[in-house]
Ligand SMILES: Cc1cc2nc3c(=O)[nH]c(=O)nc-3n(C[C@H](O)[C@H](O)[C@H](O)COP(=O)(O)O)c2cc1C
């Protein structure tokens with residue numbers, strides 16, 4: 001317990017404990033992509049309940065990188081003042097607020113982005129086939145990331161986190177399965193790494209030592225994809241390039257591999273995902289029978305990235321954060337006491353109980369109440385983030401399956 005609740009620093013950002021809120025899309029973007037008023041309340045609740053640091057839900061650096069219509073867009077200066085107010089509120093609680101910046105790449109729904117783009121034209125299941133980017137577009141994307149880092153510093157965020165996990169654009173560049181390019185942006189590890197290397201080296205020229213963290217998928221779980229062995233090498237390159245911390249996640253193809261669930265949340269998918277919600281009733285019934293057979297629910301459910309993160313930490317000196325199925329205080333104590341990694345981060349436990357850290361600290365609870373139903377993953381695609389606890393409320397029950 002003592003080690004979890006000791007004060008530490010990530011390149012000057014002070015954390016009062018080692019339990020971080022992992023980036024979680026809040027579904028608070030308005031039609032134009034600016035944050036809605038309620039976003040500040042979400043962060044305030046987390047901050048007043050003693051979370052070690054908050055990583056925001058991903059915001060896109062380019063309009064066309066918007067994965068779902070509820071995602072915020074951070075491609076101009078207009079929202080800086082708004083974010084400044086949010087940062088000031090969170091800072092009152094001595095909790096760092098870290099902005100996660102992203103580009104959805106090949107994983108954008110048609111109602112959110114005009115076109116899916118990726119390093120190569122390799123399909124993701126359930127998304128339209130992406131177009132391979134031309135070199136000038138890669139340069140534009142790098143500039144957009146750099147400008148977003150500059151804006152985040154102006155808005156008084158404590159740091160940024162570059163999202164290079166979960167199959168979104170930057171993790172697709174890192175993955176040998178998704179990146180089949182034969183130019184200087186693909187092929188060798190060095191070439192696939194180039195885009196994240198360029199982002200930090202150009203950002204550093206503008207923001208000095210402003211902390212820049214990164215989240216990676218250490219393994220894809222597919223043949224020909226990212227492996228832990230290569231991710232160790234990439235982590236050393238990230239450190240060398242100047243990243244200040246690495247958060248270790250997994251998965252590039254299937255969201256339910258990255259965010260694991262007890263069983264495929266069929267009802268949530270049919271209620272929230274437009275392409276399924278719009279199907280005729282008979283097709284839904286058929287799909288509802290097929291889906292659990294066709295879509296796997298992956299195991300283990302608990303602490304599934306700890307081993308990969310441990311291997312990475314052995315090879316780098318910058319802080320390592322691990323996410324994925326962390327639910328029990330006892331596990332966190334063990335991870336931290338053994339110095340397996342430096343920080344743990346959780347997503348869903350903070351959705352169901354934004355005050356989970358306070359509960360751990362007071363001894364009121366030793367485990368999250370999250371049941372890993374996965375309904376929140378699909379609910380947030382078109383509504384504000386909330387916990388559904390395995391039930392669809394009547395106002396969104398457009399579909400019975
Ligand atoms: C509703 C929801 C939204 C998420 N949004 C993001 C996001 O914006 N960026 C990101 O990197 N990960 C996102 N994640 C993944 C989490 O950061 C976390 O890595 C993952 O859920 C595993 O941790 P958990 O088992 O504690 O939930 C999201 C997860 C959920 C459930």
Ligand code: SF4
Pocket residue numbers: 348349351352369370371372373374375376377386387388389390
């Ligand atoms: S809806 Fe609630 S219980 Fe279900 S996975 Fe999300 S946070 Fe956990």
